[in-house]
Each structure stands twice: as C-alpha cells, then as structure tokens.
Amino acid sequence: xxxxxxxxxxxxxxxxxxxxxxxxKEKGYKAASMRELADIVGVEAASLYNHIKSKSxxxxxxxxxxxxRYGHFMETVEAETCSSIEKxxxxxxxxxxxxxxxxxxxxxxxxxxxxxxxxxxxxxQNQRRTYRKRFxxxxxxxxxxxxxxxxxxxxxxxIMLHAISGIESWHRSKQRISGDVLEENxxxxxxxxxKN
Numbered sequence: 461x462x463x464x465x466x467x468x469x470x471x472x473x474x475x476x477x478x479x480x481x482x483x484x485k486e487k488g489y490k491a492a493s494m495r496e497l498a499d500i501v502g503v504e505a506a507s508l509y510n511h512i513k514s515k516s517x518x519x520x521x522x523x524x525x526x527x528x529r530y531g532h533f534m535e536t537v538e539a540e541t542c543s544s545i546e547k548x549x550x551x552x553x554x555x556x557x558x559x560x561x562x563x564x565x566x567x568x569x570x571x572x573x574x575x576x577x578x579x580x581x582x583x584x585q586n587q588r589r590t591y592r593k594r595f596x597x598x599x600x601x602x603x604x605x606x607x608x609x610x611x612x613x614x615x616x617x618x619i620m621l622h623a624i625s626g627i628e629s630w631h632r633s634k635q636r637i638s639g640d641v642l643e644e645n646x647x648x649x650x651x652x653x654x655k656n
Contacts, residue, residue: 480518481564489572526569544602559627
C-alpha cells in the first residue's frame with residue numbers, strides 16, 4: 461500500500477470522493493465499506509481517515525457537490541434574458557452532460573441521498589424540492605408568454621428529469637449511440653414536446 465495517487469487537478473480528498481462515488485454506484489452506499497474504498501484507492505484503511513472522517517461524510521460530499529453545481533447553473537440560467545424554451549434546453553443539456561460525463565457522482569446523488577443523516581437529509585430534500593420548483597417556474601413563465609403549451613409544469617419537470625435519469629441504461633448498453641447523438645435526440649423529444 462502506498463500514497464493516494466493524484467494529478468495536478470485533484471487533491472487526495474477529491475480522488476477519494478471520486479472513487480467513493482464509483483464504489484457507491486456499483487455496490488450501493490449501504491453495502492460499500494471503507495476497507496473496499498481503501499483497496500481501490502491503494503492505501504491502508506486507516507490512511508483514509510487522514511482525509512475524510514467517515515463514509516457518511518463521503519456521501520455528503522458527493523450529494524451536495526452535485527446539488528450545488530446544479531443550483532449554481534440554474535441561477536445562471538434564471539438570470540439570462542433568453543426565452544423560456546432556450547432556458548429549458550440549457551438546463552436539460554446540463555443534466556444530460558452530467559449523466560454522460562459525471563455519471564457515478566450524479567447517479568449516487570440521485571439514488572443514494574436517502575442515506576444522508578439529518579440535518580443533511582432534510583437540507584438535501586429541501587434543495588431538491590426548491591430546484592424542481594425553480595425549473596417549473598421557468599416552464600410556467602413560458603406558458604404565460606405562449607412559448608410553451610398549456611401543461612402542468614410540475615409534471616413536465618418530473619417527466620424530463622426522469623427521462624434524463626434513464627441515461628443509466630445508455631451506460632449499460634453494449635451497442636449505444638454516441639453521447640452527442642443521445643443528447644440531440646433527447647433535446648428534440650423533450651424540448652420539442654413543450655413548444656407551442
């Protein structure tokens with residue numbers, strides 16, 4: 461066993477968090493152990509605790525890192541002066557890129573968050589609800605401006621986000637289309653279905 465290998469872009473803690481995301485995705489948070497993580501990282505289990513306090517801290521890091529990234533992007537899009545349809549497309553592309561390029565951490569944040577402990581669990585649930593409301597508000601604005609069909613905005617958000625979480629099956633596919641083609645197909649279907 462040696463030192464944690466890093467590159468110029470990542471700290472040791474970031475390497476541990478990234479490896480933990482992969483392990484939690486593959487085994488599930490509950491079944492994964494710190495000993496397994498230490499083996500994957502290439503250090504003694506005790507050495508992990510020099511960088512991270514606990515397994516629950518790793519889940520917290522993963523979930524809130526993803527949630528904060530999405531929240532900041534939503535803020536940026538909300539401040540733009542483009543149409544509601546363009547805003548929705550930008551948000552959807554951001555989600556699709558996340559599922560394609562940062563799959564492990566996004567998957568864990570989407571599926572394993574229920575194992576967070578309070579007060580983090582309540583905070584995370586609140587962030588998820590708030591994010592969906594903000595997304596729905598963009599759709600409602602588009603409906604008022606006649607850019608979007610008169611639909612239930614909350615339902616539309618749920619359908620779009622669930623469709624994007626389905627990219628999990630694309631990752632498992634043996635004969636998959638490219639990520640770019642997948643993205644364009646999803647945008648055509650999801651955004652095209654909203655236009656008035």
